Amino acid sequence: MKLEELLSCIPFYKTTENVSDLNIDKIVMDSRKVKPGDLFICISGYTVDGHDFVNQAEANGAVAIIAEKPVDSKLPVILVPDSKRALSILAVKYYDNPTGKFSLIGVTGTNGKTTVTYLLEAIFKLAKQKTGVIGTLHIKIDDETYPVINTTPDALSLQQTFDKMAKQHIEQAIMEVSSHALVQGRVHGCDYDIAVFTNLSQDHLDFHKDMDDYLRAKSLLFAQMGNHYDTEKRKYAVLNQDEPASELLKQSTAQHVITYGIDRDAQVMASDIELGATGIYFQLKTPIGNIHIKSKLMGTFNVYNMLAASAAAIVSNISLDTIQEAFEQIEGVNGRFEPVNEGQSFAVIVDYAHTPDSLENVLQTVKEFAKQRVFVVVGCGGDRDKTKRPVMAQIAVKYADKPIFTSDNPRTEDPMAILEDMTNGLDNDATYEVIADRKAAIHEAVNQAADDDIIVIAGKGHETYQQIGHTKYDFDDREVARQAILAKERA
Numbered sequence: 125m126k127l128e129e130l131l132s133c134i135p136f137y138k139t140t141e142n143v144s145d146l147n148i149d150k151i152v153m154d155s156r157k158v159k160p161g162d163l164f165i166c167i168s169g170y171t172v173d174g175h176d177f178v179n180q181a182e183a184n185g186a187v188a189i190i191a192e193k194p195v196d197s198k199l200p201v202i203l204v205p206d207s208k209r210a211l212s213i214l215a216v217k218y219y220d221n222p223t224g225k226f227s228l229i230g231v232t233g234t235n236g237k238t239t240v241t242y243l244l245e246a247i248f249k250l251a252k253q254k255t256g257v258i259g260t261l262h263i264k265i266d267d268e269t270y271p272v273i274n275t276t277p278d279a280l281s282l283q284q285t286f287d288k289m290a291k292q293h294i295e296q297a298i299m300e301v302s303s304h305a306l307v308q309g310r311v312h313g314c315d316y317d318i319a320v321f322t323n324l325s326q327d328h329l330d331f332h333k334d335m336d337d338y339l340r341a342k343s344l345l346f347a348q349m350g351n352h353y354d355t356e357k358r359k360y361a362v363l364n365q366d367e368p369a370s371e372l373l374k375q376s377t378a379q380h381v382i383t384y385g386i387d388r389d390a391q392v393m394a395s396d397i398e399l400g401a402t403g404i405y406f407q408l409k410t411p412i413g414n415i416h417i418k419s420k421l422m423g424t425f426n427v428y429n430m431l432a433a434s435a436a437a438i439v440s441n442i443s444l445d446t447i448q449e450a451f452e453q454i455e456g457v458n459g460r461f462e463p464v465n466e467g468q469s470f471a472v473i474v475d476y477a478h479t480p481d482s483l484e485n486v487l488q489t490v491k492e493f494a495k496q497r498v499f500v501v502v503g504c505g506g507d508r509d510k511t512k513r514p515v516m517a518q519i520a521v522k523y524a525d526k527p528i529f530t531s532d533n534p535r536t537e538d539p540m541a542i543l544e545d546m547t548n549g550l551d552n553d554a555t556y557e558v559i560a561d562r563k564a565a566i567h568e569a570v571n572q573a574a575d576d577d578i579i580v581i582a583g584k585g586h587e588t589y590q591q592i593g594h595t596k597y598d599f600d601d602r603e604v605a606r607q608a609i610l611a612k613e614r615a
């Protein structure tokens with residue numbers, strides 16, 4: 125591509141020399157990945173500054189540099205005021221605005237994003253649409269999956285993925301949009317047709333100043349929906365009416381709003397909810413009719429997830445029959461309320477609850493049908509929100525008969541210091557165990573469990589590693605639990 129044509133989307137840039145004859149192969153933001161002919165864009169990160177790697181990009185064959193401050197280079201340098209902002213705009217231009225070529229749903233909120241995207245994928249697939257999914261579990265294009273580092277990828281990888289989706293004729297893309305991504309502009313230039321909000325509760329207060337700041341981050345998704353009132357392709361904000369935070373999101377969008385809820389009057393509602401030990405039943409009331417829903421998912425929180433997905437599906441012209449059938453067919457989501465069953469006489473459930481609200485929801489759900497004791501094996505991630513640690517410990521002690529505090533992903537923190545943050549505020553008479561080694565903690569819970577007890581192993585869900593320091597070691601809660609059960613049976 126001609127560099128000048130690519131740059132036509134950027135106003136008032138400056139160049140150190142004339143670039144009108146220059147062609148670039150592709151845009152690259154990591155100097156280590158530059159190949160001859162590439163354009164290297166310098167991004168100031170949280171860890172390092174991409175401007176410090178210009179020489180490496182040059183040595184790897186870059187033909188030009190985009191920077192937001194002067195750099196020492198023999199190559200032509202294009203100076204922009206904000207290279208992170210320029211990155212997303214250039215990526216959209218380079219990949220020819222891929223999200224204009226299919227319908228795009230963005231899902232944001234503290235909890236439930238992965239679940240809602242999974243539900244929507246199942247619905248659209250049943251409606252015979254070709255789907256693309258981007259989120260915590262993977263990138264999935266039709267039936268092909270690719271690994272991910274972030275829930276929402278950086279702007280360049282994102283537009284590249286969308287381009288791949290467009291080339292494979294994806295009709296409906298569904299993605300999780302994290303608050304980090306919104307603040308960092310990773311989704312600038314995405315043309316959302318529908319933006320879905322699940323809920324807001326405490327998380328990421330290491331990154332966001334306070335809960336207001338966190339909510340403001342979420343509101344960016346709704347503010348970024350374009351202004352199209354085209355009746356052929358309406359845009360919708362799907363909001364949780366029972367969630368006070370939705371009020372600000374409503375104010376943030378100029379688009380149509382469709383609400384869902386259980387407690388307060390909404391356009392898409394659930395009533396006559398029955399929460400069983402093997403699933404949920406409820407009446408789904410919508411502007412286009414009412415249906416009965418039967419699902420193997422568990423807990424009131426999953427009723428909310430199904431409401432959010434139903435509302436987004438309805439405004440995408442999916443029939444109620446399809447929604448009903450999709451929900452009935454769906455097995456659990458990978459690592460969310462996932463049972464580990466080796467025929468043992470007690471239940472083991474692996475869940476991705478890593479926030480106070482999700483932990484409370486899961487334990488409440490389990491308590492509702494527990495015949496005997498509830499165990500919880502839980503820790504908190506290192507290099508993440510420290511303020512959620514004592515709250516999660518309080519919740520564990522409140523709901524579980526046997527809380528066992530352990531390590532999640534300690535990352536660069538001392539595991540014992542994280543455990544102290546968790547347990548420091550607990551009452552003196554609180555009963556719990558601390559076993560820092562996660563494998564040992566899971567084995568202990570399994571060994572102690574008697575008939576009809578329930579063990580919840582929370583926090584890591586689908587993760588197949590444990591990050592200690594900068595190293596990721598193989599670790600899968602489900603596999604470790606399975607081995608523990610088998611070892612107990614052998615003993």
Ligand SMILES: CC(=O)N[C@H]1[C@@H](OP(=O)(O)OP(=O)(O)OC[C@H]2O[C@@H](n3ccc(=O)[nH]c3=O)[C@H](O)[C@@H]2O)O[C@H](CO)[C@@H](O)[C@@H]1O[C@H](C)C(=O)N[C@@H](C)C(=O)N[C@H](CCC(=O)O)C(=O)O
Pocket residue numbers: 153154155156166167168169170171172173174177273274275276277278279302303304305
């Ligand atoms: C705090 C944060 O958001 N960090 C993200 C950020 O990393 P960073 O700013 O540290 O990047 P950096 O290492 O300083 O690099 C800066 C620039 O220099 C370049 N570089 C670097 C080294 C080199 O040799 N050469 C070079 O050119 C890099 O390619 C980059 O362009 O930009 C990276 C690329 O986009 C992200 O992968 C990374 O996410 C890290 C892995 C992360 O853990 N993020 C978490 C907090 C996060 O974003 N989580 C949310 C989900 C949260 C939730 O839903 O609960 C998510 O969307 O994943």
Ligand SMILES: Nc1ncnc2c1ncn2[C@@H]1O[C@H](COP(=O)(O)OP(=O)(O)OP(=O)(O)O)[C@@H](O)[C@H]1O
Pocket residue numbers: 233234235236237238239240260275300322323425426428429459460461475476477478481482483485486585
């Ligand atoms: N609507 C909900 N409200 C509260 N808790 C929920 C909800 N849906 C799921 N959960 C809980 O949160 C955990 C994570 O769910 P899910 O992976 O769907 O959320 P997420 O928003 O994608 O999380 P992440 O921010 O890590 O990507 C689940 O394992 C469950 O414990």
Ligand SMILES: N[C@H](CCC[C@H](N)C(=O)O)C(=O)O
Pocket residue numbers: 275478504505506508532533583584587
């Ligand atoms: N997207 C979340 C995932 C947390 C998962 C939990 N296992 C942890 O490591 O804290 C984060 O990066 O904060």
Ligand SMILES: [Mg+2]
Pocket residue numbers: 237238239259260261275300
């Ligand atoms: Mg997720």
